[in-house]
């Protein structure tokens with residue numbers, strides 16, 4: 083993620099109880115950086131510079147240090163993602179078991195390249211590294227859930243059943 | 246104390262010393278990049294790997310501490326640690342580390358400003374492989390501005406993070422961070438918070454390679470063409486130690502010189518880039534006399550004679566203005582000539598800045614207020630009214646220089662004078678009010694001692710030749726002194742002025758350039774110090 087993709091906006095946590103709970107779990111404030119970012123992303127969909135500034139203020143570190151952390155992790159997004167993130171594993175086992183076919187199929191089905199979001203904002207196709215479930219390759223993670231060992235046909239049924 | 250064996254050397258070291266430090270102070274070279282004595286240890290570059298007996302893998306010497314081993318675990322019955330810094334394994338591993346660090350490096354030393362003082366160049370030459378096995382395309386990125394005066398060449402960066410730690414630990418401003426990770430990682434600053442603090446220039450110095458560059462010096466020259474003069478910054482009362490790099494009569498850059506009693510390893514950008522304001526100045530290079538409102542060049546003889554004629558008048562009262570921009574010796578000499586009220590122009594105050602590490606930029610942007618008051622103890626608080634009270638009509642001014650602004654009160658006083666002598670280097674407002682102008686050296690041409698606000702006397706060494714017919718300030722004052730009094734003491738060099746000054750002001754007794762050396766001497770604890 084480049085810091086040019088991030089736009090200024092104002093940001094406030096809607097659930098201040100959760101913020102407090104996060105802080106209560108750590109000995110010092112800066113340790114709460116990652117969970118606070120996750121919470122903010124769940125609320126806002128992606129990380130904006132307003133979020134970075136808010137988290138920096140709360141954790142009492144500099145915005146550049148928050149950005150350091152945000153840009154390190156691939157699961158923080160700098161742009162709006164679709165409602166459903168189709169995360170297809172690319173690593174060895176999945177690759178040998180047809181991960182490329184899955185990506186090609188989704189690309190054709192929705193007209194999106196990896197990294198892109200469908201025009202209705204429903205799906206984002208992402209290539210990811212090993213999901214740690216190599217024994218059940220190929221693996222696709224939709225938002226937080228794993229779907230394992232799918233054939234193309236099963237994948238279609240699965241995708242079509244998403245409301 | 247633990248007994249350490251490095252290669253064939255046996256040494257006792259303080260518990261908690263790192264292997265790298267122990268090696269360095271004992272003259273054993275271990276190459277390193279990410280380690281910097283002023284910064285936290287991160288152990289990330291892997292250049293400093295050594296073999297430590299009993300440990301399964303090579304260790305980073307910058308982050309390996311020597312401790313006491315229990316008796317039964319001592320090696321060969323006596324050593325607490327045994328380190329090899331250049332066996333085959335270490336030598337091979339250094340080659341490997343360098344090969345990795347150079348994977349994406351453009352090998353563009355011929356156009357790189359760091360060449361000649363680059364650790365990548367030096368270590369590759371000394372420890373590296375002649376060839377890389379990397380056949381793939383290199384990752385190529387364009388240069389970027391991190392701040393208005395710092396550019397990064399990403400292709401040369403080895404991601405040692407020295408620059409980041411500098412902004413987090415020394416300036417405390419934290420503008421820099423590593424963006425992304427792995428092959429994509431690079432040093433970056435947030436767009437709305439660029440690297441624009443007044444210590445920014447230091448990151449170009451501490452970058453061990455040619456990645457961080459000061460826009461002020463990019464492609465200006467090659468380092469081996471320049472001469473280096475150790476000196477002292479004259480842009481505030483802290484007196485940071487500097488190296489002035491110059492070629493003929495042009496300064497190309499200033500870098501901080503290590504002095505733990507003053508500035509540590511760093512300097513600020515006010516001092517670093519300050520020399521530019523003396524470039525292309527309209528300099529006064531011959532003595533000048535004013536008649537009917539316009540100045541004309543005169544010989545030294547004539548200028549001194551005219552000055553002495555006036556100042557030597559029976560019963561004449563002469564006021565003196567000494568200057569915190571001038572050396573101790575110059576102020577001292579003027580103090581000896583003046584018989585009337587002496588003072589200095591009002592202090593021009595600026596912002597004081599203290600950074601996280603304690604590095605300070607003083608609000609007093611003159612270098613020698615402390616020394617000036619030491620050697621001219623009778624300075625009046627209110628020179629203005631004293632000049633009025635005593636109806637003084639002549640004044641001898643050591644000009645503060647081009648930074649000095651003159652307020653209306655002073656303009657009026659100067660206009661009232663019958664005779665004004667100004668010792669200066671440029672046509673300043675003060676010089677314009679003079680009857681006689683005596684040309685001296687500009688800041689980087691001056692020699693003498695200055696005393697910083699902590700009471701440390703330092704040797705100000707000139708890096709540029711004086712211009713035209715101008716003469717050293719002490720010499721000018723001596724000529725005036727001699728013209729006023731034939732029996733006045735003869736000084737043949739500035740060392741004799743220092744000696745005389747020490748006799749009159751015990752705090753400065755026994756000072757010499759030899760004793761001051763490169764790091765100066767503290768007055769604290771000396772008589773009147």
Ligand code: SF4
Nearest residue numbers: 402403405406408452
């Ligand atoms: S820019 Fe220089 S100091 Fe900063 S990480 Fe890269 S090599 Fe190190």
Ligand code: SF4
Nearest residue numbers: 478481484485513516
């Ligand atoms: S802190 Fe003062 S003495 Fe040091 S470099 Fe800056 S201006 Fe010069």
Ligand code: FES
Nearest residue numbers: 171176213215216
């Ligand atoms: S390779 Fe896909 S889950 Fe491990």
Ligand code: FES
Nearest residue numbers: 279288290291307
């Ligand atoms: S200097 Fe030891 S790892 Fe960099």
